[in-house]
Amino acid sequence: MVNKNTFASNCVDCNCKSSIFKHLSHPELDIISNSKFQVVYKAGEIIFKQGTPSPYFVCITSGLVKIYIEGYGKNLILGLVKPVDYIFGPGIYVDNRHHYSAAAVEDCTACLIDVNVFKRLIRENPDFADEFIKRVSLQAIFNFEQVISLTQKQMPGRIADVLFYLSEKIYCQNPFELSITRQDLADLSGMSKESAIRILKEFKEEGVLTLHGNHLEILNIKQLRHISEKG
Amino acid sequence: MVNKNTFASNCVDCNCKSSIFKHLSHPELDIISNSKFQVVYKAGEIIFKQGTPSPYFVCITSGLVKIYIEGYGKNLILGLVKPVDYIFGPGIYVDNRHHYSAAAVEDCTACLIDVNVFKRLIRENPDFADEFIKRVSLQAIFNFEQVISLTQKQMPGRIADVLFYLSEKIYCQNPFELSITRQDLADLSGMSKESAIRILKEFKEEGVLTLHGNHLEILNIKQLRHISEKG
DNA sequence: GAATAAAATTGATAAAAATCAACCAAACAG
DNA sequence: CTGTTTGGTTGATTTTTATCAATTTTATTC
Incomplete structure (x- = not known):
């Protein structure tokens, strides 16, 4: 390799x-x-x-x-x-x-x-060590949010959280070009591929987002935030 | 305080x-x-x-x-x-x-x-820093195991994992005196109190453990390991 | 560009787990 | 003691989510 x-x-x-x-x-x-x-x-x-x-x-x-x-x-x-x-x-x-x-x-x-x-x-x-510990700590804090999302939220809330993660932390723009598969989206949200597809469809029907091929755009951030927060 | x-x-x-x-x-x-x-x-x-x-x-x-x-x-x-x-x-x-x-x-x-x-x-x-990083890393690895258990195992597997955790990492003996409530047991396993109680009852009926008040003893470690491993 | 493979979608069904409501038992305070 | 509180238990029901099977769409290869 x-x-x-x-x-x-x-x-x-x-x-x-x-x-x-x-x-x-x-x-x-x-x-x-x-x-x-x-x-x-x-x-x-x-x-x-x-x-x-x-x-x-x-x-x-x-x-x-x-x-x-x-x-x-x-x-x-x-x-x-x-x-x-x-x-x-x-x-x-x-x-x-x-x-x-x-x-x-x-x-x-x-x-x-x-x-x-x-x-x-x-x-x-020591500055390097501090920076390293800082990043490891940030990662740990992110993991806490992730585990709460995965274990305590229902599917729409979990997908919402993943969309925020992708939009804010990874692609850093909206709209963005998703280069990941539905399976990966499902594996990020801890659910089956079919469930992920159904939730995305729901979001589309509710006008929360558009989805043409790879191109994903969040239309109603407020609504998505609301879905995330109600758990 | x-x-x-x-x-x-x-x-x-x-x-x-x-x-x-x-x-x-x-x-x-x-x-x-x-x-x-x-x-x-x-x-x-x-x-x-x-x-x-x-x-x-x-x-x-x-x-x-x-x-x-x-x-x-x-x-x-x-x-x-x-x-x-x-x-x-x-x-x-x-x-x-x-x-x-x-x-x-x-x-x-x-x-x-x-x-x-x-x-x-x-x-x-630097020795102190290394020790600290080592412990933080161990914690992170433990968190990975925990999140997989919580998100991918069904209730019996999750309870089994928590019992191993308590027995091996916390009480360090078997039998041991549980000082935690059923609610805490449920909160460790990511399920409702009622579900935790039902799984414990199942384990008792299957001869996996005994449970008198606070006193918990794992009788069939092999079987409990099997329950944990099948997910 | 036709053939093939891979990924996405949909509907029907089954399984898993939460919730609700009632009841029981042990611990505790007066 | 006796009433009260807290935690534990049980059964019935509902909700959530996975699984299965079939179909369509999209991507890839020759």
């Missing part, structure tokens, strides 16, 4: 001022640059599988990736990751294994950074 | 060699000792509510605490915390607010440590 397409490139040239590496100095970024390599994935390809060893900290530099848990018969998508963000495996501080899987939703490139280099920099640069 | 019962005591005397503070030196522990104070809570009392400011890192030194999210009409208990462990609020690295609530399940004592002192030590002692 790893040696299908590697080429050199420098972290300094990457959009790293808003990334987790924002507090690293040029020499520190060079340490990462020299120890990393870049890999290209086609849409649909699996980047890593849960349970496998995790020798790299993976940073997405282009495209779109889903991280998901393979559960009992179906997947739960924890979230989508876009550039420049990372696919943190909490396993690198525990048992050096992945605890979720990752796959390319769109064609993408990823940088693989040696975990030991990453951990050494965490120890050496 | 905070000044109902405070008294001095030293972290070095506390069982800190297996706690998050295991890598701190005596002088560092003294810094914490000097900035902290201890509070006593009676069973049922709320320690903090989600949404409130979070100026303290809270460490449980005796008793049993539940951390829970107040969702849409009902609570989801994220887990129980016993001595010596902490009620980490991911908010201290984000917005200085609690993102879940905490309440005493049994009478308990807690140490409140100034967040700024805590964060300063994280910056100054």
Whole structure:
């Protein structure tokens, strides 16, 4: 998997001022640059599988990736990751294994950074450590909201939450071009594909959104917010 | 809430060699000792509510605490915390607010440590930072297992998972004395109180466990494991 | 551009779980 | 003790959601 397409490139040239590496100095970024390599994935390809060893900290530099848990018969998508963000495996501080899987939703490139280099920099640069802890904390808070949505809301509320997530956190625009399938939408909302389709249809009939092919536009944000909030 | 019962005591005397503070030196522990104070809570009392400011890192030194999210009409208990462990609020690295609530399940004592002192030590002692990140990572991995159980397993599987959690992680023995109510058991498993009662009854009838008052004993671990694994 | 494969849609049915309402039992206060 | 409160239990019913099967649409490949 790893040696299908590697080429050199420098972290300094990457959009790293808003990334987790924002507090690293040029020499520190060079340490990462020299120890990393870049890999290209086609849409649909699996980047890593849960349970496998995790020798790299993976940073997405282009495209779109889903991280998901393979559960009992179906997947739960924890979230989508876009550039420049990372696919943190909490396993690198525990048992050096992945605890979720990752796959390319769109064609993408990823940088693989040696975990030991990453951990050494965490120890050496408190600003970097703080930034890392901050991002892990943000992720934990997001997970709390997600688990409440998934366990306590009915299907319309869950779909509404996922649409807000996609619109606000991933595509950052409205209307937006969905590049994910109905199955992925269902796996994000913890329901069957058929149920997801039916809820989207309802939303369309109520004038909450339009949906032509991949093109999704939220027409009535207030109403969608209301659907989300009533649970 | 905070000044109902405070008294001095030293972290070095506390069982800190297996706690998050295991890598701190005596002088560092003294810094914490000097900035902290201890509070006593009676069973049922709320320690903090989600949404409130979070100026303290809270460490449980005796008793049993539940951390829970107040969702849409009902609570989801994220887990129980016993001595010596902490009620980490991911908010201290984000917005200085609690993102879940905490309440005493049994009478308990807690140490409140100034967040700024805590964060300063994280910056100054890389071993402490590593230990902290390690524990946060472990928590994240546990949360993944929990969310899969809650969203993809049916009620018997969810109750089985909660019983394993209580037996292995909290009470660390079998049989054990349950000090939680059926409502809390239901809130741990993401179901109604009535459903939790019915599943427990089923388990009893199938000879999986006995249940006299508070005293719960798992009789057939193999069968319970099987129930958990089939989802 | 025809053939094929993959994804989306729809309706009917079955399963899972919540809710409601009533009742019981243990703990507790006066 | 005795009344009261709190938590536990049960059965009946309704709601929610998944599953199954069939069909249509869209994308892909030769």
